Amino acid sequence: xxxxxxxxxxxxxxxxxxxxxxxxxxxxxxxxxxxxxxxxxxxxxxxxxxxxxxxxxxxxxxxxxxxxxxxxxxxxxxxxxxxxxxxxxxxxxxxxxxxxxxxxxxxxxxxxxxxxxxxxxxxxxxxxxxxxxxxxxxxxxxxxxxxxxxxxxxxxxxxxxxxxxxxxxxxxxxxxxxxxxxxxxxxxxxxxxxxxxxxxxxxxxxxxxxxxxxxxxxxxxxxxxxxxxxxxxxxxxxxxxxxxxxxxxxxxxxxxxxxxxxxxxxxxxxxxxxxxxxxxxxxxxxxxxxxxxxxxxxxxxxxxxxxxxxxxxxxxxxxxxxxxxxxxxxxxxxxxxxxxxxxxxxxxxxxxxxxxxxxxxxxxxxxxxxxxxxxxxxxxxxxxxxxxxxxxxxxxxxxxxxxxx
Ligand code: HEC
Ligand code: HEC
Numbered sequence: 001x002x003x004x005x006x007x008x009x010x011x012x013x014x015x016x017x018x019x020x021x022x023x024x025x026x027x028x029x030x031x032x033x034x035x036x037x038x039x040x041x042x043x044x045x046x047x048x049x050x051x052x053x054x055x056x057x058x059x060x061x062x063x064x065x066x067x068x069x070x071x072x073x074x075x076x077x078x079x080x081x082x083x084x085x086x087x088x089x090x091x092x093x094x095x096x097x098x099x100x101x102x103x104x105x106x107x108x109x110x111x112x113x114x115x116x117x118x119x120x121x122x123x124x125x126x127x128x129x130x131x132x133x134x135x136x137x138x139x140x141x142x143x144x145x146x147x148x149x150x151x152x153x154x155x156x157x158x159x160x161x162x163x164x165x166x167x168x169x170x171x172x173x174x175x176x177x178x179x180x181x182x183x184x185x186x187x188x189x190x191x192x193x194x195x196x197x198x199x200x201x202x203x204x205x206x207x208x209x210x211x212x213x214x215x216x217x218x219x220x221x222x223x224x225x226x227x228x229x230x231x232x233x234x235x236x237x238x239x240x241x242x243x244x245x246x247x248x249x250x251x252x253x254x255x256x257x258x259x260x261x262x263x264x265x266x267x268x269x270x271x272x273x274x275x276x277x278x279x280x281x282x283x284x285x286x287x288x289x290x291x292x293x294x295x296x297x298x299x300x301x302x303x304x305x306x307x308x309x310x311x312x313x314x315x316x317x318x319x320x321x322x323x324x325x326x327x328x329x330x331x332x333x334x335x336x337x338x339x340x341x342x343x344x345x346x347x348x349x350x351x352x353x354x355x356x357x358x359x360x361x362x363x364x365x366x367x368x369x370x371x372x373x374x375x376x377x378x379x380x381x382x383x384x385x386x387x388x389x390x391x392x393x394x395x396x397x398x399x400x401x402x403x404x405x
Contacts (some may be wrong), residue, residue, distance in 0.1 A: 004135075008251050010332065031226075032232065034215065034235070037234065038238060039216065042215060043216055044206070045212065047209075047378040048209045049203075050122055050390075052202075055121070055299070055301075056295070057301050060193055060195070060335075062196065063196055065169050066193040066197075067193075067199075068401070069166065070195065071191055072165070073087075073166070074086065079156070080148075081155065084107075087194070097116040098116050098328075099114045100330070102331050102336035107147055111266045113331065113332070113334060116329040118201060118324065120201070123135070123255065124255035124304065125278070126138035128318045128319050129277050129281075130202075131275065131282065132285075132287070133282075133289045134195070134289055136194070136195040137285070137288060138195075138266075143187065143190075147199065147330070153183025153184045154183045156183070157186040157187075160178070160190065161178065168401035172401070174189060181322040185331060186287075202389050203385070204303055204389045205386055208226075208234070211383075212225035214226075217222065222340075224287055227383075228284075229378045229380075232373075232379075233378070234380045237377065240367065241348065241377065243302045247320060251324060252324060253320045253321060256320060257274070259316055259317050260351070261351055262334065262337060262347075264318075271316070272316045273316070274316045275314040275319075276319045283308070289305050315355075319334075324385070324386075325385050327384070341378045341404060342378055345377050346374065348364075349374060351365070353366070375392040
């Protein structure tokens with residue numbers, strides 16, 4: 001991790017001059033003074049977007065026919081056993097690829113909140129408990145889960161053979177003759193296409209990213225209009241709030257799991273095991289990077305799974321979510337228990353240390369923020385949103401697949 005690297009040309013002068021500017025009346029282009037340490041921390045949240053590297057475990061990653069196939073499958077209700085649910089029923093493009101519900105509703109009620117699907121190419125684990133180690137494995141779960149689409153390889157293979165356009169696209173992505181593939185191979189192929197499509201859901205430069213670039217470029221650069229309340233919120237995020245200890249780097253997440261005292265009882269004496277359950281799944285599933293369906297011949301990508309061990313502390317730990325586009329995906333947390341960003345900030349401000357694991361996150365203490373600090377932090381979180389870079393992938397009408405080109 002090199003996020004403390006200092007790469008500042010004229011940090012001191014810039015802070016000094018910016019300090020003078022901010023003494024005057026607050027205009028839209030004003031910049032608060034940020035010291036060298038703050039500037040280094042701000043730098044660590046970029047650049048954005050990171051380079052796209054194909055997923056070595058998915059031979060269809062970056063493949064245009066697969067992206068198109070994945071897009072069509074994503075919006076296709078026939079993926080569900082009774083034709084009533086598509087991925088987009090829960091992951092709606094208009095609401096940040098979530099459903100806006102506290103917890104998801106499929107064929108029956110699910111215990112968890114539906115996460116958004118942007119910028120997932122750079123995630124390390126998938127699902128709130130990290131029960132999947134790749135985007136394609138995570139895409140199999142809703143297809144087969146009884147509470148969601150309740151389907152299986154057989155019906156998916158049938159769908160891909162009766163729909164001419166889907167069949168044509170599938171054949172283009174596959175080196176093996178369709179009829180010779182097992183139901184499971186077709187299921188995995190469809191999931192890999194779904195993953196290839198989801199990899200294209202990348203958000204663009206946010207107001208924060210633009211401010212970061214202008215700040216690091218120094219005073220010769222025209223300052224962007226980044227509101228002062230968001231700047232104060234940013235200072236809290238990387239300072240007193242210590243939010244960046246877990247929500248760090250360009251994605252605003254360490255990619256791992258934590259316990260921030262969100263209750264994990266789900267009624268009837270049941271608990272959501274969180275990361276513990278995720279690890280149990282990774283150790284037993286056929287669909288992991290250690291299994292036969294990974295296309296990574298070097299097996300390098302499987303290293304992260306091989307050395308996992310179940311620990312008591314993993315009970316009730318949940319994935320540290322990326323905060324990019326967080327303003328679009330209310331309600332919040334694995335169980336959707338916090339309705340707004342203001343509620344999230346209040347949670348951290350008044351955190352109940354009794355609720356945290358004894359061997360858990362010692363860094364969390366009630367922040368006791370003032371009203372102004374709380375609203376500044378919310379203002380900052382709202383500057384982490386931007387539209388998708390390639391919206392056409394979601395809205396475009398589909399050309400009919402031609403087997404020859
Ligand atoms: C019934 C609603 C529902 C449907 C249908 C659904 N999902 Fe989800 N999705 C969820 C929920 C809830 C989670 C969180 C699951 C968990 O934590 O185990 C989730 C998690 C995910 C994640 C992990 C995101 C992350 O940040 O880790 C991906 C990827 C995903 N879904 C893709 C899909 C795809 C692809 C489909 C269609 C094949 C689909 N989903 C269908 C509700 C749904
Ligand atoms: C100890 C690590 C840690 C620290 C420090 C931390 N977070 Fe989190 N954050 C998490 C985890 C873990 C979750 C998910 C918890 C869950 O769902 O049970 C989360 C969830 C969130 C969410 C909800 C996102 C969503 O999509 O549901 C927001 C917003 C958030 N944190 C903002 C902050 C802010 C602001 C701070 C600083 C005041 C902060 N976090 C400090 C670990 C941390």
